[in-house]
Structures are given as C-alpha cells and as structure tokens.
Amino acid sequence: xxxxxxxxxxxxxxxxxxxxTNARRHQEVGPLIIExxxxxxxEDISGKRYIEAMxxxxxxxxxxxxxxxxxxxxxxxAKLPYYHSFTHKGHSPLIDLAExxxxxxxxxxxxxxxxxxxxxxxxxxxxxxxxRSNALGQPQRxxxxxxxxxYHGVTIASASLxxxxxxxxxxxxxxxxxxxxxxxxxxxEALPGETEQQFSTRLADDLEKLILAEGPETIAAMFGxxxxxxxxxxxxxxxxxEKIQAVLRKYDILLVADEVICGFGRTxxxxxxxxYAMQPDIMVMSKQISSSYLPISAxxxxxxxxxxxxxxxxxxxxFGHGFTAGGHPVAAAVALENLKxxxxxxxxxxxxxxxxxxxxxxxxIASHDLxxxxxxxxxxxxxxxxxxxxxxxxxxxxGALGGLVNGILQQNGIxxxxxxxxxxxxxxxxxxxxxxxxIFDAVEKSLDEAAKQVKA
Ligand SMILES: Cc1ncc(COP(=O)(O)O)c(C=O)c1O
Numbered sequence: 278x279x280x281x282x283x284x285x286x287x288x289x290x291x292x293x294x295x296x297x298t299n300a301r302r303h304q305e306v307g308p309l310i311i312e313x314x315x316x317x318x319x320e321d322i323s324g325k326r327y328i329e330a331m332x333x334x335x336x337x338x339x340x341x342x343x344x345x346x347x348x349x350x351x352x353x354x355a356k357l358p359y360y361h362s363f364t365h366k367g368h369s370p371l372i373d374l375a376e377x378x379x380x381x382x383x384x385x386x387x388x389x390x391x392x393x394x395x396x397x398x399x400x401x402x403x404x405x406x407x408x409r410s411n412a413l414g415q416p417q418r419x420x421x422x423x424x425x426x427x428y429h430g431v432t433i434a435s436a437s438l439x440x441x442x443x444x445x446x447x448x449x450x451x452x453x454x455x456x457x458x459x460x461x462x463x464x465x466e467a468l469p470g471e472t473e474q475q476f477s478t479r480l481a482d483d484l485e486k487l488i489l490a491e492g493p494e495t496i497a498a499m500f501g502x503x504x505x506x507x508x509x510x511x512x513x514x515x516x517x518x519e520k521i522q523a524v525l526r527k528y529d530i531l532l533v534a535d536e537v538i539c540g541f542g543r544t545x546x547x548x549x550x551x552x553y554a555m556q557p558d559i560m561v562m563s564k565q566i567s568s569s570y571l572p573i574s575a576x577x578x579x580x581x582x583x584x585x586x587x588x589x590x591x592x593x594x595x596f597g598h599g600f601t602a603g604g605h606p607v608a609a610a611v612a613l614e615n616l617k618x619x620x621x622x623x624x625x626x627x628x629x630x631x632x633x634x635x636x637x638x639x640x641x642i643a644s645h646d647l648x649x650x651x652x653x654x655x656x657x658x659x660x661x662x663x664x665x666x667x668x669x670x671x672x673x674x675x676g677a678l679g680g681l682v683n684g685i686l687q688q689n690g691i692x693x694x695x696x697x698x699x700x701x702x703x704x705x706x707x708x709x710x711x712x713x714x715x716i717f718d719a720v721e722k723s724l725d726e727a728a729k730q731v732k733a
Pocket of ligand 1 (some may be wrong): 396
C-alpha cells in the first residue's frame, strides 16, 4: 500500500511529523492508521481490530463509541460553539464543570481553572505557585521539586518537571529552579533487603536532605503523580506518600497532585489522591475528564493557593494568564456528560473490581522467564521485561525487548505501549473480566513468541 504514492501511508510519511516518534525510522516503517473505534476496540485502515489496552493515551475512559458524548458536543456546538473566561466572562458548561469538580474533590478545594492539556495545566500550576510566592512577599520561594521518572508534560516548564531523559536531551531542559528527587520504584531502586517501608523512609530522608541543601525558604512546591504513568507505571511503595507529605508539611511546601492519568477512577477511587491519602493543595486533571473526546484540562486550587493569588491579581489589576480555548464550551459540555456517565455506570467500582482481575492476570505472568516485575493498581499496570531475573539485565539495550514484545502484541491484536522495557496496560474503564482475559491470553502468547526469538 505504501508503494502507492497517494496511499494514506505514503502521504503520512511525506507530510506528517509524528509526536514521540523516531522521525528517521518512521520514513522506513510508516504509520499504523486507526480509522474507527467502538468500546475498548479500535480498527485500522485495513480492517484489523485491536483491543486498545492503553485507552489511547491512558485516557478514553468510557470507550471509543459513546454516543452520549457525541450528542453533548453536537448540542453545545449548536447552542454556543465558543466562548471564553477572560475579563469576567463565562458560560454555563464551565460554571457547571467548575462546581462539579470542586464538589467532587477528595480534599477541600476552592476554585477550578481551565486549560487544554495536561502540560498547560502543569505550566499553569507552576505559574500560580510563583505568583503566590510573590504575593506572600517570598520572592525567593520559587524552586519546584519533582521526581526522577515523573511525567508532567512536554511544554518548557512541564517538560522540566518531567524526570525522563528523552524529554530533556537536546531540548536544553530542565530550566532553572526545577529539582528532581529520587524515584519511588522499589524493585529497581531499593537496597538489598530493604522493605517498602524502609525504602519510603529513605526517600523521605532524600527529600528532606534536598530541601535543607537548597534552603527550605527557597522551595515552593512538590509535584507528584499518585501513580507514575509514563515513567513506567510506578506504584508508590508502602508508606511513601505519608512520609513524603510529613516532610512537605514540616517546611510549609505545597503539594501538587498530577491526576492527569489517575483522576476519574483509574486507581479504583475517583482520584489517585484518595487511593494514597494525599492531601494536595493543587490537583491537575485532564485525559479521562472528557475521555479525551475533546481536549480539556483543569486545575483545582485550595484557599491557601487562591487567596494570595486573588490579592496579587487585585494589586496588579489582573491575573495575566489564560488560554483562548481554555475551558472551551463544547469540551466542557463533553466533560460534564463524561463525568455523569462515569458516575451513573459505576465505572470507578468497575475499575476496582475488573482491576482486581487484571492485577491477578498480571501477577500470573510474573513467573514468565522474560518478566522481571509486574506492578499496578486497579486498571493500571505494567510488566517489566528482562532476560536475567537475578541481575534485572535488559536484552541488549534498554527498550529492545520492550519494543520486540510490543510489536508482537500489536500483531496479535493488542495495543500496549512500551516505556523502555516496561509494557503498560491501562484499558478503558468499561472493560470486563472476559476482555481482560483476551488481553492477557494474548500477552502470554506474545511473551512465548518473544522468548523463542530471544533464544534464537
Ligand atoms: C501525569 C501526566 N501529566 C501530564 C501529562 C501531559 O498531558 P498532555 O499530553 O495533555 O500535555 C501527561 C500525559 O501523558 C501525564 O500522564
């Protein structure tokens, strides 16, 4: 098909530069073109069906063919296709969504602010935090702590918060004032014999040492995903968030929970902050807020954040920040309907129940020769591949085995995503036990095929 100059594949190679893709290699391998979707399935241009075991990009919670979201968009498009929230203006979908989010929050929140992507929302959080420090007469309090392996986005500030080499290399990032503390991956980072609790204590000590070395009066906030996603699905070790939060409280440092993946049911509670007893001052949400049918993201801020910002905006004359399409009425209407569906269909409970089955199936493959570790909670999980379980050594270079198994899985009709040698599973929240079995039967078969190729 590719040899036809006007085929979609050929035109893609000719005209389209892909996100998160080796641009040179793409010229050889070309695209997988997805044409349509229904439920947990998508279909490519040749008619081959796949289970979308990543829900797109961790995001299509209600599945790919939810007519209610189409109807909500159409209705709002016909009524008011665009408006904004600058200079005291507003519109009903945005007011309704702000009220909905603030009333859903697991800890007291004061206001919601709207943006278009997870990256923009994290950038906005960082700017709000700086603005607040200035408002409080603490201009020196500007440093932000993130973590190695964190993922917070790709704009200049959010990519700086991200703690992954591919988001920094050759981009001249991170920017100043962003610090990265230890990653909470027990299997990779713990000392021999160290329990999860001991490991968490050591990480909290690392954090405190970093704060003291930099000067506590210079640290404004720490960002964290309740469960790390794009860093390879890293579930916090026992006691982790409790110990980290005790350090933050000691030095009056704000906590930002990046709920972009965990929010709206993924971890078996409405928010990851509930699953791990986090008490954030700012919550950042996107993806499953609208099941990614349309781009929208939001921040919730508590009074500790809002009140000084309100004073400073009054002093200056405005809060000089906002996006043309931030809180777009059609996206907001879709998000409202999406949250209604999540509640009406008990998709959070489904994530917990079917998630328990998924974790069982994951646990079962831990004994496979190529699997070093499996990890996860509810409907998010990963298997990390190795060729030597004792040394945890990769097969050649990091990512080679992950890429191989990911390719075989795709041939076998399952779309996953390998982050290095960790393959993630994050299916739509509507999935059932039988469909989870379909995924993991294919995973077992694909691992066996990969093992044969590795031996050869
Ligand atoms: C936890 C987290 N934060 C932020 C982002 C960035 O979101 P976006 O790609 O919408 O900018 C992502 C995207 O995967 C994410 O997983």
